[in-house]
Amino acid sequence: MTYTAPVDDILSALKTVAHLDARLANCLYPGLDADTIRAVLEEAGKFASDVLAPLNQSADRAGLKLVDGVVETPPGFREAYNQFAAGGWTALPCPETYGGQGLPEIVSAPVGEIWNAANLAFGVCPLLTQGAIHAIEVGGSDALKETYLPKMVSGQWTGTMNLTEPHAGSDLSVIKSRAEPQSDGTYRITGTKIFISYGEHDMVENIIHLVLARLPDAPEGTRGISLFLVPKYLLNADGSLGSRNDVVCAGIEHKLGIKASPTCVMKFGEQGGATGYLVGEENRGLATMFVMMNQARLAVGMQGVAIAERATQRAIAFANERTQGRASSSNGPGMAPIVAHPDVRRMLMAMKSTTQAARMICLATAAALDLAAFSTDAVEAKAARNLAALLTPIGKAFATDSAVEVASLGIQVHGGMGFVEETGAAQHMRDARILPIYEGTNGIQAIDLITRKIGIEGGAVIKAYLAEIASVADQVQAADNPAFGRMAANLKDGLGALTVATRWTAKALSENPDAALAGATPYLRVFALVAGARYLAETALRPDATAAKKNALTRPMYAALCDAIEAGDHDPDIAAHVLMGSGGVFTAGNDIKDFLATGLGQSGLTDEVLRFIRLLPVIHKPLIAAVDGIAIGIGTTLLFHCDLVYASPASKFATPFLDLGLVPEAGSSLLMPRVMGAHRAFEMLVLGETFDAGRAREAGFVNAVVAADALEATALRAAARLAAKPPEALALARQMLRGDASDIAQRVNEEAAAFQARLASPEAREAFQAFLEKRPPRFLPQSR
Numbered sequence: 001m002t003y004t005a006p007v008d009d010i011l012s013a014l015k016t017v018a019h020l021d022a023r024l025a026n027c028l029y030p031g032l033d034a035d036t037i038r039a040v041l042e043e044a045g046k047f048a049s050d051v052l053a054p055l056n057q058s059a060d061r062a063g064l065k066l067v068d069g070v071v072e073t074p075p076g077f078r079e080a081y082n083q084f085a086a087g088g089w090t091a092l093p094c095p096e097t098y099g100g101q102g103l104p105e106i107v108s109a110p111v112g113e114i115w116n117a118a119n120l121a122f123g124v125c126p127l128l129t130q131g132a133i134h135a136i137e138v139g140g141s142d143a144l145k146e147t148y149l150p151k152m153v154s155g156q157w158t159g160t161m162n163l164t165e166p167h168a169g170s171d172l173s174v175i176k177s178r179a180e181p182q183s184d185g186t187y188r189i190t191g192t193k194i195f196i197s198y199g200e201h202d203m204v205e206n207i208i209h210l211v212l213a214r215l216p217d218a219p220e221g222t223r224g225i226s227l228f229l230v231p232k233y234l235l236n237a238d239g240s241l242g243s244r245n246d247v248v249c250a251g252i253e254h255k256l257g258i259k260a261s262p263t264c265v266m267k268f269g270e271q272g273g274a275t276g277y278l279v280g281e282e283n284r285g286l287a288t289m290f291v292m293m294n295q296a297r298l299a300v301g302m303q304g305v306a307i308a309e310r311a312t313q314r315a316i317a318f319a320n321e322r323t324q325g326r327a328s329s330s331n332g333p334g335m336a337p338i339v340a341h342p343d344v345r346r347m348l349m350a351m352k353s354t355t356q357a358a359r360m361i362c363l364a365t366a367a368a369l370d371l372a373a374f375s376t377d378a379v380e381a382k383a384a385r386n387l388a389a390l391l392t393p394i395g396k397a398f399a400t401d402s403a404v405e406v407a408s409l410g411i412q413v414h415g416g417m418g419f420v421e422e423t424g425a426a427q428h429m430r431d432a433r434i435l436p437i438y439e440g441t442n443g444i445q446a447i448d449l450i451t452r453k454i455g456i457e458g459g460a461v462i463k464a465y466l467a468e469i470a471s472v473a474d475q476v477q478a479a480d481n482p483a484f485g486r487m488a489a490n491l492k493d494g495l496g497a498l499t500v501a502t503r504w505t506a507k508a509l510s511e512n513p514d515a516a517l518a519g520a521t522p523y524l525r526v527f528a529l530v531a532g533a534r535y536l537a538e539t540a541l542r543p544d545a546t547a548a549k550k551n552a553l554t555r556p557m558y559a560a561l562c563d564a565i566e567a568g569d570h571d572p573d574i575a576a577h578v579l580m581g582s583g584g585v586f587t588a589g590n591d592i593k594d595f596l597a598t599g600l601g602q603s604g605l606t607d608e609v610l611r612f613i614r615l616l617p618v619i620h621k622p623l624i625a626a627v628d629g630i631a632i633g634i635g636t637t638l639l640f641h642c643d644l645v646y647a648s649p650a651s652k653f654a655t656p657f658l659d660l661g662l663v664p665e666a667g668s669s670l671l672m673p674r675v676m677g678a679h680r681a682f683e684m685l686v687l688g689e690t691f692d693a694g695r696a697r698e699a700g701f702v703n704a705v706v707a708a709d710a711l712e713a714t715a716l717r718a719a720a721r722l723a724a725k726p727p728e729a730l731a732l733a734r735q736m737l738r739g740d741a742s743d744i745a746q747r748v749n750e751e752a753a754a755f756q757a758r759l760a761s762p763e764a765r766e767a768f769q770a771f772l773e774k775r776p777p778r779f780l781p782q783s784r
Contacts, residue, residue: 211276
């Protein structure tokens with residue numbers, strides 16, 4: 001099953017939670033624009049689907065080998081990593097001073113989702129390296145930064161973090177690893193660390209370990225921990241690799257999931273002591289390490305989103321392919337695809353909505369971190385830091401819990417086939433199960449939330465956040481949109497429960513701490529559900545999230561167009577009709593949901609649509625179109641009924657009927673060859689080629705390409721010139737130029753009949769479903 005990066009879902013989330021358009025316009029991210037962000041995500045998606053995803057199952061089956069202290073990664077991993085580094089992906093979020101690209105969290109976090117969705121076992125490695133780079137950048141000396149960061153940023157070397165020990169678990173206060181100061185300023189490190197991801201592997205020439213250890217005179221507890229940089233290979237004076245340091249992999253764990261990611265037992269100082277270099281201050285290493293850990297918590301949250309997304313994509317693909325039983329919407333012989341069954345659709349929608357909610361909470365955290373880093377307003381930056389602190393445990397815990405839940409639902413969608421390894425659904429659940437444990441278990445995240453985060457600024461931060469949720473609920477209610485259903489009421493109910501739970505928790509922390517701690521995980525869950533609902537509701541409220549903003553033609557819009565044209569044709573004071581879109585979009589064509597409803601037998605090709613396409617050949621007065629932005633499907637075919645067409649340079653024309661399993665419409669199979677010639681018409685109607693404004697002008701169906709800000713005036717000026725002509729002579733001249741309309745009307749009816757039949761075809765239904773689910777369609781070979 002092919003993985004497709006959900007670029008549109010990611011960008012939609014960023015527009016909502018990161019206020020992307022406004023912050024780009026206000027230059028929060030200098031040198032960055034929306035097109036660049038999309039390009040980065042799309043290129044990351046190509047690498048993920050072409051290189052990383054094909055290795056996911058094979059690497060899981062092959063696993064790892066430890067041979068003479070060297071971990072051999074699965075076939076293809078080393079080559080994939082070399083391509084990854086050569087493509088500059090390791091440098092994406094890293095500081096420009098050391099060769100990085102310096103892109104913000106709102107780009108690096110979703111790119112991390114893409115890597116991990118394609119191949120979680122692979123994605124662990126760059127995640128840890130980027131965290132190590134950040135810790136060294138924050139706490140390392142200039143010499144350490146200049147020596148190690150360029151090669152870590154380039155991907156030539158990778159990084160790890162070595163925290164826990166066999167007896168310690170999550171309690172770092174009891175670690176026993178030792179660090180003995182040396183006369184040359186280095187330290188001799190001894191001790192054993194466990195659960196060290198990518199502690200040893202064969203993909204790079206050197207591995208840079210960040211290790212927590214105690215100095216001989218260190219105080220007890222977490223206040224006596226220091227952080228050290230311990231390279232696998234020491235360096236010569238010229239920076240080249242020297243002798244092997246006294247650090248070895250003593251074993252690799254045999255795990256439930258991510259079997260291609262080496263989880264190592266690392267021993268330091270078996271031959272007298274590994275050479276290490278202090279990062280930050282003595283006895284303050286945990287503070288520096290937490291820089292890495294906090295960044296890693298967001299990254300692990302994005303890993304949760306990644307697995308949820310991959311499990312959802314796989315379940316949707318299976319549900320469209322697997323046939324079983326009869327569905328209420330079935331209108332033909334044979335079994336229906338299981339996606340037609342309401343309970344399967346319920347599971348799929350739960351998977352999709354949970355994944356997007358988790359994505360939005362994590363990206364809201366990323367956006368807050370960026371605002372804290374880049375804002376020049378001290379008050380704004382502080383508020384952003386506080387918001388990021390509040391959301392980090394929620395995003396990490398909810399997204400990773402959701403990964404397990406969504407992966408489990410994915411297995412349920414597959415039925416018995418989900419419980420066997422061949423389909424790949426089981427791997428997602430196995431891989432996901434480590435994520436609620438990584439970087440502080442989710443119970444620890446919940447404890448952090450109630451003991452440290454809800455009390456930030458005396459509770460002012462959480463109060464402000466709850467007030468924002470209330471405002472969103474009020475906006476949903478005020479919108480009075482029937483499509484929103486009970487969204488406002490449900491969001492207000494959730495907010496009420498969260499408010500009560502917050503007050504109870506704050507009080508219980510002082511009066512009955514054990515009760516508060518026992519309720520920490522359920523509290524975090526309620527918080528996350530309400531926060532996720534808030535962001536989904538905000539997305540629904542965004543003007544550009546609706547079909548109307550993209551001018552997708554719905555039944556009421558078709559009816560309104562027909563009424564306006566018919567009225568204008570009979571109004572002696574109107575000389576011409578002018579069609580224009582809005583918001584930089586002429587029309588996105590037909591609403592695919594209407595097409596799908598027709599294909600499932602829930603409706604027929606509507607009277608409004610038929611009325612419009614039958615009206616086009618018989619309009620009496622001149623028809624002028626001013627096109628700015630996309631003109632899809634009917635947006636292009638109606639232009640061949642126009643007498644004058646003006647387009648902005650940004651205009652794009654496409655008729656993707658065949659890609660949707662359909663046939664041409666509105667007489668286009670007759671009119672387009674007349675205007676463009678048969679070869680160009682075939683390109684557009686059958687190959688589905690998109691024409692830009694210049695090519696449309698060359699093809700003859702656009703009269704002139706006009707700057708967007710002059711487009712409306714140009715069209716209206718042409719209409720005014722027509723209005724000055726003698727009306728009878730104008731009508732006769734137009735009729736002579738267009739010829740007999742009966743042959744066009746006949747072709748319109750022939751196409752409409754074929755179009756209606758195709759809407760119910762398996763090909764069309766698969767194409768509509770794939771479009772709505774943002775995945776490639778899977779057409780079965782034609783039987784012969």
